[in-house]
Amino acid sequence: MWSFSSVSNRFAALPEAFFSKVAPTPLENTRWVAWNSALAKQLSLPESHQSHPQLMSILSGSDVPKNFVPIAMKYAGHQFGVYNPDLGDGRGLLLCELTDVNGAVWDIHLKGAGMTPYSRSGDGRAVLRSTIREYLCSEAMHGLGIPTTRALGMMVSDTPVYREKAEQGALLIRCAESHIRFGHFEHFFYTQQWDELKLLADKVIDWYWPECRMSAHPYESMFQRVVDTTAKMIAKWQAIGFTHGVMNTDNMSIIGQTFDYGPFAFLDDYDPSYICNHSDYEGRYAFDQQPRIALWNLSALAHSLSTLISKDRLENALSAYEGLLGRYFSSEMRNKLGLLSRQEGDTELFSDLFSLLERQNTDYTNFMRQLAMVDQKGYQPVLDLFVDRSMAGKWLERYIRRCELEVDEKGDVVTNCTRCNRMRQHNPKYILRNYLAQQAIEKAQQGDFSMVNSLAKLLRSPFDEHPKHEKLASLPPDWGKGMEISCSS
Secondary structure (H helix, E strand, O other), X not given: OOOOOOOEOOHHHOOHHHEEEOOOOOOOOOEEEXXXXXXXXXXXXXXXXXXXXXXXXXXXXOOOOOOOOOEEEEEEXXXXXXXXXXXXXXXXXXXXXXXXXXXXXEEEEEEOOOOOXXXXXXXXXXXXXXXXXXXXXXXXXXXXXXXXXXXXXXXXXXEEEEOOOEEEEEEEEEEEOOOOEHHHHHHHHHOOOHHHHHXXXXXXXXXXXXXXXXXXXXXXXXXXHHHHHHHHHHHHHHHHOEEOOOOOHHHOEOOOOEOOOOOOEEOOEOOOOOOOEOOOOOOOOOHHHHHHHHHHHHHHHHHHOOOOOOHHHHHHHHHOHHHHHHHHHHHHHHHHHOOOOOOOOHHHHHHHHHHHHHHOOOEHHHHHHHHOOHHHHOOHHHHOOOOOHHHHHHHHHHHHHHHOOOEOOOOOEOOHHHHHHHHOOOOOOOOOOHHHHHHHHHHHOOOOOHHHXXXXXXXXXXXXXXXXXXXXXXXXXXXXXXXXXXXXX
């Protein structure tokens, strides 16, 4: 039997310099439009919300239990490289924490809950389109095996929210193992709240990396974990073709989870300089800039930790980033190409592939998936993705010769079937292309949430075939390629 009787809120137990207590402002005629049954089961909540009306009243913020302590976190951050001290949860509230069936503690966060002291000129609301995008993409990233926040459910209301025009107000129930951002540390550093800064670092260690306490330098050990998990996350982004769009330090999770889904995108045609955020006029957060920006953000965090960790130790931890990123990315790409061993010339093979895909404007996801299907379809469907088949054929010849160097534990050459079976577990057939998200949004705005829910179900197992949904793996129409998305939400 489920209940909210055993909830906790560790962050709310910290001094009030960390947050403001804020009651949610309910929306009008709120109703469910999506519920993540699998995640609910993991959190010991009902797999179906329909027979439990109290879930709606509690998680919409209209009837907050006494043991909940809704808070808006205070943080700061560098936005497009410029420090902004006036940040915090401007439209979201941390309601409580739940412990899942595996013993992990999850924040239950209500996004779109109304104004807070950090709303600035905003209304504290979230609109339907941005809520759908975050609901779908956070679940898609989880399905892809990329560290991410999750989405427990989504609600819509009759409350109008004004952006460029009047839109429907919505609510997202976001779940995360941490809502602590790089910007939390920046806030305490730049306001010279040294005790609070140290306390926050202590809590990060206690809650997420208690093994760091065994180190002679626990804060340095903590920062090394942040560098490592960030490098691993970025490597996965680059390998799958994901562009975040707004890599401000206030959008960087301290535990290396993909955080805050705004103007994100998955690559269509392989374009390393692709910019998905139409407000990013200088391309700071372009796809190929993400590894560099992650290091910039880590450096900003390091500066904020300089009262706890010596300069030499911070620089030493930062210097490991590029090596970690390179190793993680190489591992991801080897899995995608079915190459487990390391051979001379592999770096050039990878580099030449990216150059080929860019020069030929080839769809990244489709190419990788077709390459993983050669045991069933042969190489012709791969060649058909290119305008210049001869150029593609030369690379494929090199790739085939390279595959012949892969041997199993008996010393036999790994077969196409064995290699491709493995590759299909690393090359998704389905991704959340922006045009699919847009189609789902347009239907939802007419009251039809069927595509939202079918996409969510599909994207939770993106490596499977799903024959009934074959068309959702098709190449995007011309109008749907390279879409730029607004930060407006």
